[in-house]
Amino acid sequence: MNVAVDARTLAPENPRGTPGPTRSPVPAHVIRDDAEALAVAHRLATAFRAGASERDRASVRPLAELDAFSQSGLWSINVPRAFGGPEVSYRTLARVIAIIAAADPAIAQIAQNHLGIVAAIRTVSDEAQKRLLFDEVLSGIRFGNAFSERGTKRAADFDTRFTDHGDHVVVRGEKFYATGALLAHRVPIVALDDEGRAWYAIAARDAPGLTVLDDWSSFGQRGTASGTVLIDAVRVPRSHLVPAWKGYAxxxxxxxxxxxxxxxxxxxxxxxxxxxxxxxxxxxxxxxxxxxxxxxxxxxxxxxxxxxxxxxxxxxxxxxxxxxxxxxxxxxxxxxxxxxxxxxxxxxxxxxxxxxxxxxxxxxxxxxxxxxxxxxxxxxxxxxxxxxxxxxxxxxxxxxxxxxxxxxxxxxxxxxxx
CATH class of the missing domain: 1.20.140.10 (Butyryl-CoA Dehydrogenase, subunit A, domain 3)
Known part of the structure; x- marks a missing residue:
């Protein structure tokens, strides 16, 4: 399983960014219940632990492990039952993440923003958007993140904005600490509208203008590749524009x-x-x-x-x-x-x-x-x-x-x- 992307070969030779991963042609498994979620987590943790030290030592990105993780069904465990998901308890979800994190905490952290976005969609999206996005998640789509920015006064301050073009929006900005974006299929970008409200603009990973740099140089959580995302007039369909601000109103x-x-x-x-x-x-x-x-x-x-x-x-x-x-x-x-x-x-x-x-x-x-x-x-x-x-x-x-x-x-x- 330990087929991975070597970070040392990416950023220096590829300053224009790293292409996103290919999707599995096989739909992801859908977990049945809490007991299965825990059993699958323990099984994956055994496999992930075997290569965790070497991945850390060599600064490799866990692509094969992430594919196994998302295809296992554990990335859709908080999709509501009404939309075909298992909707396990958050007590179980926390245990699942702790089990995976014990084996490789970078892999566990990469799932964090994905699962948080799934929760937000449940809270703020209309029924049509829920059906569309939950179907994607159940099929095996991985969300990364492009939330935080360097240079702003506070963590919740954002310079990234979008302009409305009817059936789509165009996003411009720059992000950092973008955990999961490098190996995601879609990248939710926190961007502000003209009223200063925050939205998740969920862009295709290889959308024109979206550049993910593998420039994460921290001494820890190396496998998260939490580096830079450049957003240069990235087009996002309105169907994938999620009103994040409603989650805190x-x-x-x-x-x-x-x-x-x-x-x-x-x-x-x-x-x-x-x-x-x-x-x-x-x-x-x-x-x-x-x-x-x-x-x-x-x-x-x-x-x-x-x-x-x-x-x-x-x-x-x-x-x-x-x-x-x-x-x-x-x-x-x-x-x-x-x-x-x-x-x-x-x-x-x-x-x-x-x-x-x-x-x-x-x-x-x-x-x-x-x-x-x-x-x-x-x-x-x-x-x-x-x-x-x-x-x-x-x-x-x-x-x-x-x-x-x-x-x-x-x-x-x-x-x-x-």
Whole structure:
């Protein structure tokens, strides 16, 4: 399965951008229920884990793995049943992402914006647009993203705009942090209309004027290829213009959906870092000279540290489950109260998943010793991935949201980072 695109061969020799992937001639599988979704996730994770370290080391893009992931049906698990989808619970969706992220967090993160867009379409699109776009998703279409921009004052400020031409719009701008765009079939572009409202203009990946540069140079989450998208008079049919602004004009769970997936990625990173720590201590680490012990795994200080990390990992996963239940309720009956409850539950989970991912990936080296830092082990990928991904939005503001609600009854703000 580990057929992939080598990032080092793309950007320098191909400054005009990288062509998009071909679509499978076979329609994607459609998952039946929550149990099948989890079973498929575990099966894929076993395959993805086998090549994850080498993909990270060589900076390759996981094209074959993404094809397997999207063809498996896991990219349509939140399509509503009324439109032919499985509509699994968000508790299950978060578990699926955490399972995949433990094997390869870059692959899990690439799915994040796709699943968030599917949720947004459910919230804001009319029936005809839902039918059209959900049919595409069920067939195996992958959405990337072209949301964020460099150089604006805040993350929610956009310079990208479109002009209306009746049956289509024309989009111009430039994006960065475009996770998934490189290997997507369609690229949703956040663009503003003349009234300053944000829309998702879902462009064909190889549309004229749409250029995806593989210039992602971060030390972590290398496989996401979250680089630059240039948008030069890209034509998008009106049928693929989704009114994103409606998702935040009234109480909806759209922001919490994006956020719970972020938390699930971090939970997966923490789980794998902890598991690799336990494996390394058992199999390769040496006991300290003063301990008088035969095995490093008998060191009482190591035992205590592993116990602490295990408790924190389980707590993070439990809060993620709790957040999924709150999110399911908010999706089913969106009110100011249910949406705020979902946002707060997701924020709590986000705090712990962030903290345990960073703690476990850092403690790994302290408990495993100098040998664990060798390039051959490549265990530093866990810390690099955790440190990179957890920068998506600052948990210090999650504490503020939770505390302000507890003290003053103030609901969280309504946007994609809350």
């Amino acid at each position: 009234a109480p909806t769970a759209d922001g919490a959906v994006f956020q719970i997936i972020q938390g699930a990625v971090d939970a997966g990173i923490g789980r794998e870092a902890l598991d690799d720590t336990i494996r390394f201590v058992r199999e390769k680490a040496r006991p300290w000279i003063d301990s008088g012990l035969e095995r490093a795994s008998e060191d009482p200080y190591t035992i205590q540290a592993i116990g602490d990390l295990t408790i924190r990992q389980h707590a993070a996963e439990a809060l993620l489950d709790r957040a999924g239940l709150a999110l399911d309720d908010a999706v089913a009956r969106p009110t100011a109260e249910s949406v705020a409850a979902a946002q707060l539950s997701v924020a709590e989970a986000k705090v712990l998943t962030t903290e345990v991912a960073l703690a476990a990936s850092n403690k790994l080296f302290e408990l495993s010793g100098t040998r664990s830092t060798l390039a051959a082990e490549n265990l530093d990928r866990h810390w690099r991935n955790a440190r990179t991904h957890t920068l998506h939005d600052p948990v210090r503001w999650k504490y503020a949201i939770i505390g302000n609600h507890a003290l003053n009854g103030v609901n969280p703000p309504s946007h994609a980072w809350s």
